[in-house]
Amino acid sequence: MALDPNDSPGFLLWHVTLRWQREITAALAPLDLTHVQFVLLATTWWLNAHGEPPNQLGVATQAGTDVKMTSQVLRKLEAKALIQREVDAADTRVKRLRVTERGAELAQEAIAVVEATDAAFFRSLPDPGALLAMLRPLADG
Template sequence: MIDRLDNPKDFPGYLIWQAGKDWHRQLDSLLSSFDLTYIQFLVLINLDYLLKQKKYVSQKDIVEIMDEDKNIISQVIRRLELKKFVRRKTDKNDTRSKLVFLTELGDNKIQMTNNLMDLKDRVYLEVKLRDIDSFMDNLKLFIS
């Protein structure tokens, strides 16, 4: 049992939050040389994944797979569109829906960054954790 009078910096939630902030900061720094933020990278790789599953991907599909707020994803996609990494098109069958497509430039960004990000994941986690598989399994227990 955690004594709430102990140092708040020792609470599990605080430590997870701080580790997440540190991780996010490092990835944003790494991706900045590719003109990407971490969330933009995540949208691109999720879009790429979805496009391998089906021909048309909507913004709603990306929101659902990322389990993220629709307004945030919309803003991120808008920025990616300005950078010419994706393009959007109104769905002919539902004019309220926007379909999202990867451009060649966006696909190139994924190819350039994907291996680098995988290496960063492995190095960061393996240096800090001996049993990475157990850590990943335990993290998944917290996600509902």
């Protein structure tokens, strides 16, 4: 007997994710950022603020994104003057990433927009902390 789609956690998660992504995309549009651009800009900004400027692999690892796609998106962020690539003094084959002043301002503004969108999206949940507790082990797997 086939499972009703509304009783399938994966099917429901798929629909929730699509709805959430549409909300995030709409919220970021006025800032001229795609969702992936936001994630990589915010990740680079966060890594810059918490230590040495990362390389492309470090950003991709932290963000959980494909390295090749990360490279393409980082080039777009560089073209928008939101990040800079600098040659690593210890290894000239490696480029270190730094968020520009404009990029840092936009990253922080976009983070606030995304956090507000998340708060509105998840506000109907009786205990958003319980959702985080359920999602963390799934994300780490």
